[in-house]
Amino acid sequence: MPQTDSSAPAAPMGRRERKKAATRQAIADAALRLFLERGYDDVGIREIADAADVSTTTLFKHFPVKEALVFDEDADQEARLLAAVRERPEGRSIPAALREHALRHRMAAAESDPRFAAFFGLVNNTPALRDYVQALWLRHADALSRVIAEESGLPADDPVCTALACFALEAPRVARGDDDPRQAVIRAFDLLESGWATLASGR
Secondary structure, three states, X not given: OOOXXXXXXXXXXXXXXXXXXXXXXXXXXXXXXXXXXXXXXXXXXXXXXXXXOOOHHHHHHHOOOXXXXXXXXHHHHHHHHHHHHHOOOOOOOHHHHHHHHHHHHHXXXXXXXXXXXXXXXXXXXXXXXXXXXXXXXXXXXXXXXXXXXXXXXXXXXXXXXXXXXXXXXXXXHHHOOOOOHHHHHHHHHHHHHHHHHHHHHHX
């Protein structure tokens, strides 16, 4: 997918790691370009490998399934999401930290890079990608719910933590159709903040 901003500087990589990262990025870029040009289903793995100047074996070492080529930043995105909660400044609530994350990493990237509209169109119009992104969404929601529970001292299976995680992940997607998506996200998280504060005061 189009690259999103990472606010934290990456740790220095050795030459081998840099080469692997560059190869992975070249494959993902080639795949997205071809998918956007011709459609996901009309592009084969060998074509992507040829466009990235790698073998199909190398491609599959980086991306075990075709769908993963579209979501090459998924692991980094989940790590940033969880870090937003774990590493939030003292005194900042969990909903406020998630709002800041949504505005900085999800909304800002979509606003600044015109490829995001094409990317979302590709995903929405491709059944295999819709199914794949739903599986990713559920995994992120589960991981975020566990971190929210850890940070708030609630049981790992508390439905309140699951609800907050799901609503926080869904807000930016819902807001994309609004005339002012950024303000819509802020309003959604204001609602989450209010509910979370009420819950905290009752404990």
